[in-house]
Amino acid sequence: MGKKVIQISDVHFGDTTFSLALKSNFLAQLEDENPDLLIFAGDLTASGYAHEYEQALEFVDELKSITKTHIVPGNHDARNVGLVHFENMISKRKFVHTDKNSNFTIIGLDSSEADVSHGQIGRDQMDWLKSELAKIPEDRAKVVTFHHHIIPIPQTGRERNILLDSGDLMHILTENGVDFVLNGHKHVPNVWMLNNMVVLNSGTATTGKLRGNGYASYNQIEIKDGEVFVNLVRTENGSKREIAHYSVGLMDESMVIHSYIHKSIHSV
Numbered sequence: 001m002g003k004k005v006i007q008i009s010d011v012h013f014g015d016t017t018f019s020l021a022l023k024s025n026f027l028a029q030l031e032d033e034n035p036d037l038l039i040f041a042g043d044l045t046a047s048g049y050a051h052e053y054e055q056a057l058e059f060v061d062e063l064k065s066i067t068k069t070h071i072v073p074g075n076h077d078a079r080n081v082g083l084v085h086f087e088n089m090i091s092k093r094k095f096v097h098t099d100k101n102s103n104f105t106i107i108g109l110d111s112s113e114a115d116v117s118h119g120q121i122g123r124d125q126m127d128w129l130k131s132e133l134a135k136i137p138e139d140r141a142k143v144v145t146f147h148h149h150i151i152p153i154p155q156t157g158r159e160r161n162i163l164l165d166s167g168d169l170m171h172i173l174t175e176n177g178v179d180f181v182l183n184g185h186k187h188v189p190n191v192w193m194l195n196n197m198v199v200l201n202s203g204t205a206t207t208g209k210l211r212g213n214g215y216a217s218y219n220q221i222e223i224k225d226g227e228v229f230v231n232l233v234r235t236e237n238g239s240k241r242e243i244a245h246y247s248v249g250l251m252d253e254s255m256v257i258h259s260y261i262h263k264s265i266h267s268v
């Protein structure tokens, strides 16, 4: 049975470049697509303030009325002690979700640190992640989401936003057969493959906080008959561009990506 997952991030309620028109476009497109699941990879707000979280909550309620929605916080959400509001109004900061009707499990982590742009996962969360990954049967696709970059992303300017403990995290993810890592943060969509693990970044869905020739966008992941397609969707008009295509199957009872095609998003 086919599955459709939407990955968004960096909506930034309260930012001066936040666009109500883009938000409305996104919600209309989401209704049309009718996905099975939505992953929101952080930065709901501009500065973590209560009034921004109130707007974010309204948006999240709309998302939840359309599809099952899972959310992790970003660095902006952790500003000004904002995680208090995140936990009270939005969600727990980490989660495990096993999709009963399909073959994948999603784990969400909090990579934010108070009042700074960089992030880290930390030892306690890594221990928790290891124990949760160990419980997932081999034949399931494993997806992990958190806000910050795990490896450098092209066209993001000066590189200073990779997780402080990304090496240890990458080791845990790849050793435990994680198939997809979903991140946001620098508002630049991107896809990398690392040790048979896909690292997929979403851009900003609803703001003008863009770099170079970027545009407001989000990602759509479609899983059908052992194939996974990733589309970059332009929020302004819903136009789609395929950026990745994977063939997935079982090998020795483990879920593996047999082959893949990536189409470059960036100009060289």
Ligand SMILES: [Fe+2]
Pocket (backbone or CB within 6 Å): 010, 012, 043, 074, 076, 185, 186, 187
């Ligand atoms: Fe952001």
Ligand SMILES: [Fe+2]
Pocket (backbone or CB within 6 Å): 043, 074, 075, 076, 147, 184, 185, 186
């Ligand atoms: Fe961010």
